[in-house]
Amino acid sequence: MLHSNLLRLVARGGPKRWMSTTTKLTSVEVNDKTGIATLTLNRPPVNSQNVQLLVDLQSSIGEIESNKSRGLILTSACSNVFSAGLDILEMYNTDEERLRTIWTELQNAWIALYGSSLPTAAAINGHAPAGGCLLATACEYRVMLPKRLIGLNETQLGIIAPKWLMSGFLNVLPQRVAERALTQGRLFTTEEALAEGLVDEIANTKEEALEKCAAFIGSFTKVNPLARSLTKLQFRAENIKEFEKIRKKDVEDFVALASRPEVQKGMGIYLENLKKKSKK
Numbered sequence: 001m002l003h004s005n006l007l008r009l010v011a012r013g014g015p016k017r018w019m020s021t022t023t024k025l026t027s028v029e030v031n032d033k034t035g036i037a038t039l040t041l042n043r044p045p046v047n048s049q050n051v052q053l054l055v056d057l058q059s060s061i062g063e064i065e066s067n068k069s070r071g072l073i074l075t076s077a078c079s080n081v082f083s084a085g086l087d088i089l090e091m092y093n094t095d096e097e098r099l100r101t102i103w104t105e106l107q108n109a110w111i112a113l114y115g116s117s118l119p120t121a122a123a124i125n126g127h128a129p130a131g132g133c134l135l136a137t138a139c140e141y142r143v144m145l146p147k148r149l150i151g152l153n154e155t156q157l158g159i160i161a162p163k164w165l166m167s168g169f170l171n172v173l174p175q176r177v178a179e180r181a182l183t184q185g186r187l188f189t190t191e192e193a194l195a196e197g198l199v200d201e202i203a204n205t206k207e208e209a210l211e212k213c214a215a216f217i218g219s220f221t222k223v224n225p226l227a228r229s230l231t232k233l234q235f236r237a238e239n240i241k242e243f244e245k246i247r248k249k250d251v252e253d254f255v256a257l258a259s260r261p262e263v264q265k266g267m268g269i270y271l272e273n274l275k276k277k278s279k280k
């Protein structure tokens with residue numbers, strides 16, 4: 001009781017310590033009382049994942065791990081979007097080297113989060129399509145605001161999500177639900193995501209989502225951290241091993257796919273439609 005009251009107090013603006021951070025598109029704030037770090041994605045308007053955001057994310061995860069925080073909560077500074085996934089603008093009309101860098105940094109950011117030994121939770125305070133869902137499902141727990149969308153919509157874009165990108169999704173959904181959602185490129189509403197197990201709880205505000213994430217991380221207070229992390233990593237080891245085997249080839253596959261003229265044309269049309277929609 002005392003513990004959960006403390007978490008609530010702290011989530012509402014109790015004593016906090018800003019850590020020194022050299023990154024710009026992510027920030028890290030560690031709560032002095034709980035030792036839990038909140039890692040915020042801060043690339044308005046939609047936290048689309050460009051190379052800089054992905055590199056900053058890795059650096060922030062490293063910072064949190066080396067500062068021995070008790071856990072990590074991932075969230076967004078944007079008001080209605082957790083993350084819109086990869087920055088399509090950065091993938092459009094560019095060269096192979098840039099594409100190689102984009103995909104390598106996406107892989108690096110995913111493995112840093114998925115393979116983290118810390119307890120991790122996502123406070124999903126907005127839409128989380130594609131790469132946004134990837135980051136949320138790399139965490140161990142998800143709390144989402146109502147009436148937002150989450151899912152891996154790659155097939156809707158005419159692209160195939162590689163196995164590693166599906167790993168987190170497959171960890172939390174029954175195979176049958178995951179297969180259907182992935183083949184349909186389905187985006188779940190928050191309420192559907194809760195019913196299927198893609199998210200664990202719904203919160204009405206970002207503060208409440210942070211509080212619930214902190215309570216999840218707090219549930220490990222009495223568990224030996226080494227035993228906890230080794231147990232977590234045992235569950236994830238197979239996916240990590242498979243990923244390590246194919247990661248280089250996966251980069252080359254992505255570069256080959258994304259540089260195809262018809263895929264580039266598709267990106268151009270998709271971007272135009274996004275822009276038309278946002279002007280309405």
Ligand SMILES: CC/C=C\C/C=C\C/C=C\C=C\CC(=O)SCCNC(=O)CCNC(=O)[C@H](O)C(C)(C)COP(=O)(O)OP(=O)(O)OC[C@H]1O[C@@H](n2cnc3c(N)ncnc32)[C@H](O)[C@@H]1OP(=O)(O)O
Nearest residue numbers: 048084085086087088089127130131157267270274275278
């Ligand atoms: C089409 C891709 C085709 C081929 C790619 C080939 C290989 C890639 C292989 C795999 C990659 C998989 C991982 C990915 O993450 S791909 C990215 C998929 N992301 C999406 O489909 C999400 C698109 N965005 C949205 O649906 C919405 O923006 C939203 C629901 C996230 C938020 O809606 P809002 O109404 O709040 O905001 P908008 O008005 O739509 O957007 C504001 C602003 O931001 C621009 N924008 C949105 N998303 C992206 C993005 N992912 N990349 C770049 N820019 C984005 C949008 O155009 C608006 O810009 P303007 O203000 O008009 O300038």
